[in-house]
Amino acid sequence: MRIAMIGTRGVPARYGGFETAVEEIGSRLAAAGHEVRVYCRSAEERLAIYKEMRLVHLPAVRHKVLETLSHTAVSVGHLMGRRTDVALVFNAANAPLLPLIRAARIPVATHVDGLEWKRAKWNGLGQRYYLAAERLSVRWSDRIIADAQAIQDYYRERYGVPSVMIPYGAPIQERCDEGLLRGEGYEPGGFHLVVARFEPENHVDLIVEGYARSAARLPLVVVGSAPYAEEYSRRIARTADGDERIRLVGGVWNQDLLDAMYAGCATYLHGHSVGGTNPSLLRAMGAGAPVIAFDVVFNREVLGGSGVFFGDAETLAEAVENAEKQPDRERERGVAGRERARHEYTWDDVAARYERLCQDLRARTPR
Known part of the structure; x- marks a missing residue:
C-alpha cells in the first residue's frame, strides 16, 4: 500500500x-x-x-x-x-x-x-x-x-x-545506563523526574508546588519547556525559586540521556490530564520507573494497579515522601508497570x- x-x-x-x-x-x-x-x-x-x-x-x-x-x-x-x-x-x-x-x-x-x-x-x-x-x-x-x-x-x-x-x-528498558547518568551529574535512583511540556493541563506547576511543600531529600528534576506559554513558565520558575532541591533543566534532546533518566529516577511524576494514552507515561513505565500520576481516567486506564495517584499539592507531597520512605515498594511498582507495558503496549x-x-x-x- x-x-x-x-x-x-x-x-x-x-x-x-x-x-x-x-x-x-x-x-x-x-x-x-x-x-x-x-x-x-x-x-x-x-x-x-x-x-x-x-x-x-x-x-x-x-x-x-x-x-x-x-x-x-x-x-x-x-x-x-x-x-x-x-x-x-x-x-x-x-x-x-x-x-x-x-x-x-x-x-x-x-x-x-x-x-x-x-x-x-x-x-x-x-x-x-x-x-x-x-x-x-x-x-x-x-x-x-x-x-x-x-x-x-x-x-x-x-x-x-x-x-x-x-x-x-512503550519502549522497554531492562537496564539503566548509570555511567551516562553519572556523567551528566545524576545519581541513579537519586532524583524524582518530570518530563512534560509546560502547559496548565500537564500540571507541572502543581507538581513543583507539591514537591516544594514536601520534606523530600532527593532532588526534583524537571525536563520541559513551553514554546507558547511564557507566563506559565514564569509561574513554575517562581514556585521553584529558592528551593535548591528543584532543578529546571529545560529540554533534553539527547534521547539516550532521557532514556537513562526515565530508567534511573526514584519516581516519575506525571501530571497530564486531557490526553488519552500518553507516550511519556508509557516511556516511564517501559523503563521501570515508579509512577505517581495525576488522578484522571486516562492515567488510571494505562497504569492499572501499578500507579499511585495525586489530585492536589498535599497528596503529591505525601506520595513523594512515602516513596522515599519505602524504596523497595517503589521498585516493585516500577517492575509491575514495566510488565504491564510489555504485555499491553x-x-x-x-x-x-x-x-x-x-x-x-x-x-x-x-x-
Whole structure:
C-alpha cells in the first residue's frame, strides 16, 4: 500500500507523542513493504529517507493557532497530486481539510488525540474551533482512531459513532545506563523526574508546588519547556525559586540521556490530564520507573494497579515522601508497570493494528 501520514511535525521524532507514533508505526509499515510518505514541517535537517520512510518537507506558518492547519493544508495539496491508497491524518484540528482528501478519493482515518478543547492554552474561540473540529472529524473521516478506551467511550457517547482503539506503544528498558547518568551529574535512583511540556493541563506547576511543600531529600528534576506559554513558565520558575532541591533543566534532546533518566529516577511524576494514552507515561513505565500520576481516567486506564495517584499539592507531597520512605515498594511498582507495558503496549502490535486498519480502508470496509 501507499500510505501518507499527515498533520504532525514529522520525523525524526523530536517533539511529542504524535511524532513518536509516526516514527514507530511508519518505520514498521515501511519495513513490511509498504510505501510510507511522511509530511514534515520544514527543519534544518531535511532528510529524503528516514528508516525507509519517504519524507516530504513543506513550510508552515509559525503561530500557535495556524501552524498545524497551515502545514496540513500545504501537505494535502501535495498529496492530491500523488498516488495514495490511504491517508492517516493526526489531530482533529485538521478536520476542515478532510473533504479535499475525500474529493481525491483517498480513504482517510483521523487520529483525534485527546480532548484538545479542554486545554487551557485555547481561549473561547479556540475551544469552539476544536469542538467544531471534533464534529467534522466524525462526519468526514472514514475511520476515527482513539488511543484510549476513555476516548473511544467519549466519541461513542457524545457523537454516537464507533472508533478504532489503537494505543501508543512503550519502549522497554531492562537496564539503566548509570555511567551516562553519572556523567551528566545524576545519581541513579537519586532524583524524582518530570518530563512534560509546560502547559496548565500537564500540571507541572502543581507538581513543583507539591514537591516544594514536601520534606523530600532527593532532588526534583524537571525536563520541559513551553514554546507558547511564557507566563506559565514564569509561574513554575517562581514556585521553584529558592528551593535548591528543584532543578529546571529545560529540554533534553539527547534521547539516550532521557532514556537513562526515565530508567534511573526514584519516581516519575506525571501530571497530564486531557490526553488519552500518553507516550511519556508509557516511556516511564517501559523503563521501570515508579509512577505517581495525576488522578484522571486516562492515567488510571494505562497504569492499572501499578500507579499511585495525586489530585492536589498535599497528596503529591505525601506520595513523594512515602516513596522515599519505602524504596523497595517503589521498585516493585516500577517492575509491575514495566510488565504491564510489555504485555499491553507494544509498538509491533500497534503497527499491526494500523496495517489492518489501512487494509480495511483500502477495501472500503463500511464503518
